[in-house]
Amino acid sequence: MPKIALYVCPQTRCSSLSMAMDAFALANSLSGRAEFELQRFSLDGQAVDLGFARVQVDGDLSLAAAADCLLLPATGSAIDSTLSANAALLPWLAQRPPSQQLASLCSSAFLLAAAGLLDGRRATTHWALAGQFRRRFPQVDLQIEQLLCHDGNLLSSGGAQAGLDLCLYLIGQQAGAELARQVANALVFDSQRGSQARYAPLLPSQAVQDSQLATLLQWMQRHQGEAIDLKRLAEQASCSPRTLLRRFKAGTGLTPNDYLQRLRISSAQQALLSPANSLERIAAQVGYADRATFAKLFKQLCGETPGAFRRRMRQAP
Structure with missing residues (x-):
């Protein structure tokens, strides 16, 4: 039974964390058996205050080290403060063994990239963050049109609901495509949605100063x-x-x-x-x-x- 450890920090978006937890919990329920073991972890193993919710965790980095897959829920668009607040996580991520899967939802791709894990690899994030991502990490093969990227042991997803695409992908990988389909149907979710290009504006949104x-x-x-x-x-x-x-x-x-x-x-x-x-x-x-x-x-x-x-x-x- 694969162990999936979800990272929780003060910048974690509740919606992203709960969406991922719900998808895997629903997979267990529909299967009639425990297909996945879900755990939450923080840097120090202490509960995390997310503003309007206090999230309990199961342990710290030592717990996460034993997981089969580390999943980083979305952390919002305040990239500088997120990277600064999670500086201690980056070297730890960089030392993860190749056998351990690492998955980022939306903006958490910045954490994987800052740890140097995406250099020369394919990845994606929210389309609105593409310019900033490319400026910070030109060595990453950013495929911003993709809702989901899988390169070796690294997975990343685009904005918001694309995180559910990634969770369904992992469910299909570990427990079969039929169970992933059942979870998508139960969530009334269309998993055949094309690319992020369908959602990104074609023209620059900012006013031209010239x-x-x-x-x-x-x-x-x-x-x-x-x-x-x-x-x-x-x-x-x-x-x-x-x-x-x-x-x-x-x-x-x-x-x-x-x-x-x-x-x-x-x-x-x-x-x-x-x-x-x-x-x-x-x-x-x-x-x-x-x-x-x-x-x-x-x-x-x-x-x-x-x-x-x-x-x-x-x-x-």
């Missing part, structure tokens, strides 16, 4: 269906193409062409909400000469086809 660039972005919004290249954009911004590239990247984090494609696909998403708009018509409206090119780029950026997006939006309440 006023001239902001004016150019508004112009691109109005003319997105036309033929636009770097030369035309530079003329519109009254600067050289090289200067525009530099300012555009600094202001949006994207190249002009990347921004234009995301702008067009974002507009296409809105147009797809109306069943009266055919895919051919939408493709032409947002600036693509043919449906195939439009559909290929849409899937690349959104993680699903235009048709699948439209069907999903129709099913939404």
Whole structure:
């Protein structure tokens, strides 16, 4: 019977911890026998105050060392304070034997990365933390579009509910796919949800500080269906193409062409909400000469086809 030890610290998100505990406990219940032994641990073995709840634990790091799998629930988006408060955990994690599985939910991937465990390995975290993660840990192969990554003995999941994807994956690994399916059904959870690309915004959410660039972005919004290249954009911004590239990247984090494609696909998403708009018509409206090119780029950026997006939006309440 695999022992799963869940880490609890003051930064632990109650929802993430309880979701993981519930998934494995439900697996035991549906199976009719103890498939998993669940334990909670903290750095010093003492109960942890999570603000509105005090969580009892079963032991400290010595207890966790004997577990088959260490699971780190989400710790929120205050990365600096989380890494500082859990500094003592990092060298201990780095010394874990290869036979012990390590799994992070959402933002706890930062703990694994800070311990040096993800260097050269595939991993994921919440899409909103991608930029910060890449800046801190460029040596990690971050696959932010994935809801779940499994590389050797290391597992990581994307934001919020993707933690349940990871728990179901572990249940399937250890107790079989049928039990994992039963747990997903009992939780009314669709485990075939594609990628995080379906949930991440296509365009930068922060306002652009460069006023001239902001004016150019508004112009691109109005003319997105036309033929636009770097030369035309530079003329519109009254600067050289090289200067525009530099300012555009600094202001949006994207190249002009990347921004234009995301702008067009974002507009296409809105147009797809109306069943009266055919895919051919939408493709032409947002600036693509043919449906195939439009559909290929849409899937690349959104993680699903235009048709699948439209069907999903129709099913939404």
